[in-house]
Amino acid sequence: MIKEKYINKNIDSNVTICENTISCFNKINAENYSYRVYEKGMVGIFYHQGNDIKEQGYANAEKKLILRRSYPFELEKGIRHRDKSESPLSDKQLIETANELLHFFANFYPQFTFSGTIGTHIWKEGIINTKGMDYSCKDANSYIDLKFKHKDSKNLQDGRIFFTQRTFHNNLFYNVCNNILQNFTKQLTMSEYCLIVDSYHQYTSFLEYSLSLEQILTGKSLLSNKLHKKVFSEKLTVFHDVSDENCWMNTFWDGDGVVNEKDKIIYINKGKLLHGSCGKRIAQKYGYKTTGNEGINYMDIPSGSYNTMNIKSENKTIKELLNGRVGIIPIQAEGGGFSSDGSYVMPVQTGLLTDGDKILGQVPPFSIISNLFDMFGESFIGVSKFDTNIFNNKALIFECKFGNI
Numbered sequence: 001m002i003k004e005k006y007i008n009k010n011i012d013s014n015v016t017i018c019e020n021t022i023s024c025f026n027k028i029n030a031e032n033y034s035y036r037v038y039e040k041g042m043v044g045i046f047y048h049q050g051n052d053i054k055e056q057g058y059a060n061a062e063k064k065l066i067l068r069r070s071y072p073f074e075l076e077k078g079i080r081h082r083d084k085s086e087s088p089l090s091d092k093q094l095i096e097t098a099n100e101l102l103h104f105f106a107n108f109y110p111q112f113t114f115s116g117t118i119g120t121h122i123w124k125e126g127i128i129n130t131k132g133m134d135y136s137c138k139d140a141n142s143y144i145d146l147k148f149k150h151k152d153s154k155n156l157q158d159g160r161i162f163f164t165q166r167t168f169h170n171n172l173f174y175n176v177c178n179n180i181l182q183n184f185t186k187q188l189t190m191s192e193y194c195l196i197v198d199s200y201h202q203y204t205s206f207l208e209y210s211l212s213l214e215q216i217l218t219g220k221s222l223l224s225n226k227l228h229k230k231v232f233s234e235k236l237t238v239f240h241d242v243s244d245e246n247c248w249m250n251t252f253w254d255g256d257g258v259v260n261e262k263d264k265i266i267y268i269n270k271g272k273l274l275h276g277s278c279g280k281r282i283a284q285k286y287g288y289k290t291t292g293n294e295g296i297n298y299m300d301i302p303s304g305s306y307n308t309m310n311i312k313s314e315n316k317t318i319k320e321l322l323n324g325r326v327g328i329i330p331i332q333a334e335g336g337g338f339s340s341d342g343s344y345v346m347p348v349q350t351g352l353l354t355d356g357d358k359i360l361g362q363v364p365p366f367s368i369i370s371n372l373f374d375m376f377g378e379s380f381i382g383v384s385k386f387d388t389n390i391f392n393n394k395a396l397i398f399e400c401k402f403g404n405i
Contacts, residue, residue: 001062002129002131003037004129004130005033005034005058005129006033006296007052007126008033008298009032010029011027012028013119014118015098015119017117019114020106022095031050031051032049036129037058037061041070042065043301044062044063044065048060069300069301070301071301080136082136082247083137084244087166088168089120094118104177108181109181111152112181118142119143120141120143121143125138127257133257135251135253137247137250137251139248140166145163148161159180161176161177172392176392180390183361184352184361184362185361187364190366191353194400195398196328196400197322197395199396203396204309206338209221211267212276213275213288214278222341222372229272229273230273231271231273232268232373232380233271234271235382236311238309238310239267239312240277240307240308254279254294255297255303255304256290279291280302281302292306313394314382315385317387318356318389318390318397319357321382326353327354328351328352328354329390332348332350334346335347336368338372344369344371344372345369345403350362368400368401370398375400379400
């Protein structure tokens with residue numbers, strides 16, 4: 001009988017700010033364990049919250065074999081440990097940082113109110129089994145997540161500033177705030193074109209869904225019948241990347257314990273669809289090789305999807321990709337998204353005009369109108385290299401049509 005244990009530990013500390021005032025401090029220390037025993041292609045699973053109950057957990061899992069949950073796959077093995085944590089803010093430093101930020105806002109931006117959280121998340125994930133596996137990952141970050149509103153605005157909120165780092169630097173956050181807020185009330189007109197500049201994670205959810213191998217093979221994906229064909233812009237390369245260099249609070253293994261070669265699998269290379277994503281179960285069902293994208297499920301057999309969905313950067317700045325034009329940052333956008341046919345409509349309540357370095361002012365409300373194949377096809381401009389002026393992240397740039405809000 002093979003034994004296996006999943007381990008997940010999270011420590012979350014945060015200071016809540018409500019209308020420029022510290023309202024409370026919260027801290028959660030949570031541990032989750034999934035004990036598993038395998039026998040004759042069946043698995044018994046016992047999920048537990050709290051301290052490690054060790055052999056009792058395996059004994060409870062063995063009793064679950066009566067449920068006859070099938071898992072007919074060979075377990076993975078290997079030894080690897082990764083620790084990407086640096087210097088997250090302590091509880092004391094969180095409160096000190098919150099007070100410093102409120103002092104900064106009071107001095108420089110008294111015309112705005114701010115609400116949200118300043119926090120630290122410390123995370124550890126592991127998996128061990130008697131087959132020879134011992135994997136673990138540890139990471140930590142400190143973050144500021146604030147919604148803001150101008151005191152003369154009739155909106156419930158005018159925008160959001162999200163900033164996170166493994167080692168927190170206040171000055172970088174102040175630079176982002178200054179860039180967003182200094183010209184925020186300056187009213188500008190639209191240009192004759194519409195280039196969207198935004199974090200690309202806002203636009204990849206439907207693409208991730210469409211890349212499911214089962215969806216592709218059963219005709220339920222917009223990418224069905226397009227395997228090994230050029231579908232998108234030659235500038236678009238999409239991949240799952242869990243390498244030490246590019247990881248962020250995530251494991252290098254999937255729910256089946258699979259580790260991809262060089263920690264990466266490319267789905268779309270220069271616009272050509274190479275692979276659909278899947279885990280062992282779907283791979284076996286359709287006669288394909290797993291891409292290491294099975295979801296991790298603590299309460300049941302591996303299921304769902306584990307996909308980091310990265311887009312290759314052009315290694316250019318936002319300004320270089322804009323190439324003399326201006327773009328719009330949808331700093332407050334909600335009420336839309338992708339439809340089943342790939343159409344995309346998103347009302348932008350607050351959009352900020354940028355030249356790629358600086359934010360120039362605010363444009364009138366409008367709607368983004370596009371679709372999956374335009375957004376990542378002819379209208380795809382590229383993904384910038386890491387930006388510290390606006391996003392503290394990479395940025396996606398694509399052209400779209402204007403719509404009324």
